[in-house]
Every structure is written in C-alpha cells, then in structure tokens.
Amino acid sequence: MSRKTYFNEAAQDWNEKFYTSKLATFLQNFISKIDLKPGQTILDVGTGTGILIPFLLEAIGPTGSITAIDYAEKMVQRSRSKYGNIRNVTIELQDVEELTLPSESFDIIICFGLFPHLENRVQALNQMNRVLKPGGRLLIAHALNSAEIKAHHTLSTAVTHDALPKKDEMKQLLKHTGFSKIVIEDKSGRYLCFSTTH
Numbered sequence: 001m002s003r004k005t006y007f008n009e010a011a012q013d014w015n016e017k018f019y020t021s022k023l024a025t026f027l028q029n030f031i032s033k034i035d036l037k038p039g040q041t042i043l044d045v046g047t048g049t050g051i052l053i054p055f056l057l058e059a060i061g062p063t064g065s066i067t068a069i070d071y072a073e074k075m076v077q078r079s080r081s082k083y084g085n086i087r088n089v090t091i092e093l094q095d096v097e098e099l100t101l102p103s104e105s106f107d108i109i110i111c112f113g114l115f116p117h118l119e120n121r122v123q124a125l126n127q128m129n130r131v132l133k134p135g136g137r138l139l140i141a142h143a144l145n146s147a148e149i150k151a152h153h154t155l156s157t158a159v160t161h162d163a164l165p166k167k168d169e170m171k172q173l174l175k176h177t178g179f180s181k182i183v184i185e186d187k188s189g190r191y192l193c194f195s196t197t198h
C-alpha cells in the first residue's frame, strides 16, 4: 500500500484514533511557545483532518490567514467539512513537493507530523523555502521524539520506514535548502526543529 493510500484510508477515523486530550494539551503548549502574532500568514503542511487549525486561528486572529494543504483527498475532505467555511482559512489538495502556491507568501510554515513521510525531502524543503517570506520560519514538530516516532510507525507497513533524519543530517538538509538559525530539540514526548529563511 502506498503512503497516500494509507493516509486516505486513515482519514475516516483519524481523530478518534489519534486526537487525544494529551495531544490537545501538547498543541496548546506548542502554539503558545512558537510566538505567533495576529495578522500572520501561516501554511499548515500535511494538515490531515485539520487538528492544528483551531489553535492557529486563535493565535493569528481575524486579520491573519491560514492555508492548510494535504496530498490525500480524504484528509482534505475531512478538514474542509470542519473548517472549509471559515473566511480566513483555505484548504487545498497539494503535494508539498510540487507546491503551486505563490513565492514569498507565508510568515510561518508548520509541518506537524509530516516530515518522516516525505518522499523527496530536498524538493519539499526547497518548495517551502520558496513560499516563505525572507526571514520566515519553518517549524517541524511532533508530539513524539524521533525514537518514539519509529516505534509509532510500526502500526502500518506503508509507513514503517518513515523516520526523522538524525540531528546532523537534518541540519545539513536545512542548510543545503536555504535555512539557517536551526534549533532542534529531540526529547521524550516532543520533537521540535525551528529554522529561518535568509
């Protein structure tokens, strides 16, 4: 089974399986930590069913905007059914490796739970760099650390081999694709990697 098929099939009961009160608390803390400001433009990559959207909306307020993308049609449908009618939220079917969004249009990109699943990391990072404004921030985040993610991905053969790169490799990848000020925290119950475009 391909990854995309796995995510399409998982969309139906994604929230029931994975959206726990512990995860909601993690997201609340994560959003308060990343210093979002009213009026900012955010790209939520691999939005899935859109679990981050309400937290982001609260932080950026009515003058900000969110574009949420996913390459799995069923995930986009579920996310649209919940958040598709909100004025400053746009939900699109897009593959981050082949983004068609305009260059230099976002203040912040958040990849929550996405990175290990990318086919071509360099292409995805190049695209994200292109659509970020100069000085824009890329936040790669998980509610598990890298070792915990490996164990979690044994739940389907479609994602068994999907893992985060080692710290040094991640730093190299980010530098190579135009990011700097890279900070990585890989601790029990969280993986956070923050970087900035030049």
Ligand SMILES: C[S@@+](CC[C@H](N)C(=O)[O-])C[C@H]1O[C@@H](n2cnc3c(N)ncnc32)[C@H](O)[C@@H]1O
Pocket: 004, 007, 008, 045, 046, 047, 048, 049, 050, 051, 069, 070, 071, 072, 075, 094, 095, 096, 097, 112, 113, 114, 117, 118, 119
């Ligand atoms: C582990 S899920 C996380 C979903 C959501 N962020 C959450 O935490 O509930 C990863 C998501 O990334 C999407 N995805 C994987 N590769 C992608 C790509 N190249 N472009 C866009 N979305 C992708 C999958 O379809 C899936 O919805």
